[in-house]
Every structure is written in structure tokens, then in C-alpha cells.
Amino acid sequence: MSHVDHMNPIPLYTQLADILRERIKSGELPPRSLVPSESYLQQEHGVSRGTVRMAISILRDEGLVVTISGRGTFVKGRDLKGK
Amino acid sequence: MSHVDHMNPIPLYTQLADILRERIKSGELPPRSLVPSESYLQQEHGVSRGTVRMAISILRDEGLVVTISGRGTFVKGRDLKGK
DNA sequence: GAGAATTTGTACGTATGTATG
DNA sequence: ACATACATACGTACAAATTCT
Numbered sequence: 595m596s597h598v599d600h601m602n603p604i605p606l607y608t609q610l611a612d613i614l615r616e617r618i619k620s621g622e623l624p625p626r627s628l629v630p631s632e633s634y635l636q637q638e639h640g641v642s643r644g645t646v647r648m649a650i651s652i653l654r655d656e657g658l659v660v661t662i663s664g665r666g667t668f669v670k671g672r673d674l675k676g677k
Numbered sequence: 678m679s680h681v682d683h684m685n686p687i688p689l690y691t692q693l694a695d696i697l698r699e700r701i702k703s704g705e706l707p708p709r710s711l712v713p714s715e716s717y718l719q720q721e722h723g724v725s726r727g728t729v730r731m732a733i734s735i736l737r738d739e740g741l742v743v744t745i746s747g748r749g750t751f752v753k754g755r756d757l758k759g760k
Numbered sequence: 761g762a763g764a765a766t767t768t769g770t771a772c773g774t775a776t777g778t779a780t781g
Numbered sequence: 782a783c784a785t786a787c788a789t790a791c792g793t794a795c796a797a798a799t800t801c802t
Contacts, residue, residue: 641787645785663773664773664796665772689790725790747800
């Protein structure tokens with residue numbers, strides 16, 4: 595699953611969170627790396643910004659990423675010691 | 678329509694794009710001329726910068742203007758040969 | 761060349777409204 | 782009523798490019 599599927603009954607933000615989580619777990623998005631911007635993900639998946647933000651907030655709640663206002667969202671890793 | 682109208686149900690960025698397009702078509706903003714800065718338009722119309730940028734991006738998509746980072750947005754004309 | 765000011769570029773934070781299931 | 786999803790529109794902050802002093 596590399597892109598969200600509008601025909602899939604699973605909520606788009608859930609699908610997108612799953613996709614991003616997989617990219618992190620697989621190492622495609624390594625610790626300390628910058629997660630694609632909301633604007634980029636919005637265009638890449640053809641969803642609204644609100645949907646992208648909901649997906650990212652799920653990962654944030656899971657402690658997988660950290661978001662810095664005006665900078666972006668970064669992948670957290672054990673070598674980041676929770677930071 | 679010289680200023681955007683917050684009571685008008687038409688989106689502010691659409692209204693502003695319409696106004697600027699008219700200024701270009703009428704010759705008030707001739708080819709090669711500098712379109713007022715985002716900051717100026719923002720104050721002139723009482724809208725946010727993001728709204729101004731959305732309006733200008735419409736004109737850019739229509740090929741009416743060209744934006745140069747750090748310089749400004751310029752009106753395109755036939756004598757500019759698409760540049 | 762240095763430094764300030766201007767202007768556009770990027771990115772996130774928040775609020776509200778609309779529509780649908 | 783609630784969840785999902787999109788659109789509009791405000792704001793903040795900083796970076797990058799250019800221009801001016």
C-alpha cells in the first residue's frame with residue numbers, strides 16, 4: 595500500500611498513517627529524517643491538508659515522530675532518546 | 678470591484694485574482710510591470726498573505742504573470758515572448 | 761564587501777464552514 | 782449526534798533571494 599485508496603472503506607487518514615508508519619519501520623524514513631511536508635503528502639496522495647494532519651497526529655501520539663512548527667515533522671528513533 | 682468583499686460568498690482569493698486580472702487586462706498593470714507585493718496587497722485588501730498568494734498562483738497558472746523569488750511578480754505580455 | 765530591508769518560499773498551528781454517511 | 786473529508790482563511794516563524802545603503 596503505497597498510496598491511499600479513496601475506494602477503500604478504511605478512513606483515508608488511517609491509511610496514510612499506516613503508509614507512513616511502514617516507511618518509518620522499513621527504514622525508508624530513518625531516525626532524524628524529515629517526513630515529507632503536509633503540502634507534499636497532500637499532493638502525493640490527493641487528500642486534504644486536514645487529512646494529512648490527522649494521519650501525522652496519529653504517528654505523533656504513537657511517539658514515532660515529532661513536529662516542530664515552521665520546520666517540519668521528524669522521525670524519532672531510540673538514538674534520539676525520546677527527543 | 679476594486680477591493681475584495683468579505684461579505685461576498687465568492688472566495689476571497691478568487692475575488693482578488695479577478696481584480697488583479699482585470700487590472701492587467703485593462704492595462705493598469707502593463708506588460709513587464711511589477712504587480713504590487715504580497716505585503717502591499719495584503720494590507721490593501723485586508724486579507725492574509727496566504728490568500729494573496731493563492732490569488733497570484735491562479736494568475737500564474739493562467740500564464741498572466743511570472744514570479745521571481747526575492748524580486749516580485751511581473752506581468753507577462755506578448756512582447757515578453759512567454760518569459 | 762557588509763548589513764539592513766524587502767520580497768518571495770516553505771512549513772506548521774488554528775478556526776470555521778460545508779457536505780456526506 | 783458523530784466521524785470523515787474537503788475548502789477557506791486567518792496566524793506565526795523562519796529561510797532564501799534580491800536589492801539597497
